[in-house]
Amino acid sequence: MADSAQAQKLVYLVTGGCGFLGEHVVRMLLQREPRLGELRVFDRHLGPWLEELKTGPVRVTAIQGDVTQAHEVAAAVAGAHVVIHTAGLVDVFGRASPETIHEVNVQGTRNVIEACVQTGTRFLVYTSSMEVVGPNTKGHPFYRGNEDTPYEAVHRHPYPCSKALAEWLVLEANGRKVRGGLPLVTCALRPTGIYGEGHQIMRDFYRQGLRLGGWLFRAIPASVEHGRVYVGNVAWMHVLAARELEQRAALMGGQVYFCYDGSPYKSYEDFNMEFLGPCGLRLVGARPLLPYWLLVFLAALNALLQWLLRPLVLYAPLLNPYTLAVANTTFTVSTDKAQRHFGYEPLFSWEDSRTRTILWVQAATGSAQ
Ligand SMILES: NC(=O)C1=CN([C@@H]2O[C@H](COP(=O)(O)OP(=O)(O)OC[C@H]3O[C@@H](n4cnc5c(N)ncnc54)[C@H](O)[C@@H]3O)[C@@H](O)[C@H]2O)C=CC1
Numbered sequence: 569m570a571d572s573a574q575a576q577k578l579v580y581l582v583t584g585g586c587g588f589l590g591e592h593v594v595r596m597l598l599q600r601e602p603r604l605g606e607l608r609v610f611d612r613h614l615g616p617w618l619e620e621l622k623t624g625p626v627r628v629t630a631i632q633g634d635v636t637q638a639h640e641v642a643a644a645v646a647g648a649h650v651v652i653h654t655a656g657l658v659d660v661f662g663r664a665s666p667e668t669i670h671e672v673n674v675q676g677t678r679n680v681i682e683a684c685v686q687t688g689t690r691f692l693v694y695t696s697s698m699e700v701v702g703p704n705t706k707g708h709p710f711y712r713g714n715e716d717t718p719y720e721a722v723h724r725h726p727y728p729c730s731k732a733l734a735e736w737l738v739l740e741a742n743g744r745k746v747r748g749g750l751p752l753v754t755c756a757l758r759p760t761g762i763y764g765e766g767h768q769i770m771r772d773f774y775r776q777g778l779r780l781g782g783w784l785f786r787a788i789p790a791s792v793e794h795g796r797v798y799v800g801n802v803a804w805m806h807v808l809a810a811r812e813l814e815q816r817a818a819l820m821g822g823q824v825y826f827c828y829d830g831s832p833y834k835s836y837e838d839f840n841m842e843f844l845g846p847c848g849l850r851l852v853g854a855r856p857l858l859p860y861w862l863l864v865f866l867a868a869l870n871a872l873l874q875w876l877l878r879p880l881v882l883y884a885p886l887l888n889p890y891t892l893a894v895a896n897t898t899f900t901v902s903t904d905k906a907q908r909h910f911g912y913e914p915l916f917s918w919e920d921s922r923t924r925t926i927l928w929v930q931a932a933t934g935s936a937q
Pocket residue numbers: 583584585586587588589590610611612613633634635636654655656657658672676695696697698731758759760761762763
């Protein structure tokens with residue numbers, strides 16, 4: 569990838585390439601990475617949409633595999649120049665066991681790092697999460713913070729614990745010698761709550777609102793700010809970071825970057841209404857309709873029911889003590905680190921992001937009704 573070899577075509581591997589974010593990364597690479605020669609899409613579940621991509625000018629290789637299986641990861645990584653590791657088990661509802669979450673998110677990431685080292689892949693971008701920082705278990709606000717803002721990161725839930733450990737592994741691996749003797753260059757991107765086309769929780773809220781006759785009921789005070797970022801901009805940041813890692817290895821290697829764009833600072837529910845409102849839903853109440861202590865009680869009851877019912881059935885509602893704490897704690901970022909380090913500017917304005925998301929909610933739910 570030196571100057572003389574600018575025209576060299578590169579092999580990229582995207583793990584989790586069929587997920588919500590992964591699909592956007594895959595499509596963004598195909599649209600915006602001129603040096604792309606081959607794109608390997610690795611996922612446990614391959615999407616049918618991959619087929620249409622195979623007819624384009626770039627070779628797209630679909631690889632069904634599991635990141636917890638070291639040999640499968642090594643086979644997929646061999647010969648790749650860049651790995652974007654976005655595969656992960658995103659579960660804050662208690663659907664999967666803590667052991668499974670750890671296995672996929674931590675051991676899976678370890679396998680990706682070892683595969684890079686063994687096979688000689690030098691550039692690794694990891695999709696981390698804002699959750700590696702917070703909100704913490706004490707509910708401390710993180711108000712428009714940046715990568716250097718002091719914050720007491722205390723995790724107990726398996727998901728943030730696993731993301732924090734995996735991120736640490738990735739950053740610590742920066743500088744390790746890969747096969748051939750050159751150093752591995754790694755960085756981690758930390759999205760806040762991602763929204764956009766393909767966002768299942770948004771669709772679930774919409775369906776719930778329809779079931780309730782077009783009404784949603786405010787549960788969280790409007791004053792609690794929750795950071796959100798458009799999926800297209802998160803994907804673009806991954807593509808740019810991966811592209812710039814070699815030229816700016818000394819600056820970017822071992823660094824973390826929050827993912828940000830021009831999305832407004834709002835509460836989780838008010839932000840969702842930016843899309844669900846134009847789709848016909850109304851949010852009832854300027855203030856939460858239920859007192860906070862009752863929500864805490866209901867969340868605890870849900871956790872208890874989940875535990876009691878586990879031998880019989882999986883009970884995994886949206887409301888539990890952890891999701892309530894996340895939704896009810898201000899956590900927003902304000903930073904320009906990615907801009908300074910690798911020239912990131914959001915590709916999609918807030919208006920574009922909003923319109924695209926509204927169109928998706930309308931189309932996705934229209935076809936599902
Ligand atoms: N959704 C969000 O708001 C945020 C997500 N993230 C991170 O972004 C990444 C992508 O998340 P989403 O796209 O939202 O989730 P997703 O569940 O839509 O996508 C994850 C993908 O990883 C694949 N996967 C899971 N286990 C695997 C395994 N053992 N082997 C191979 N593939 C496996 C899944 O099949 C799926 O396609 C994750 O690492 C997540 O922690 C970070 C911040 C916010």
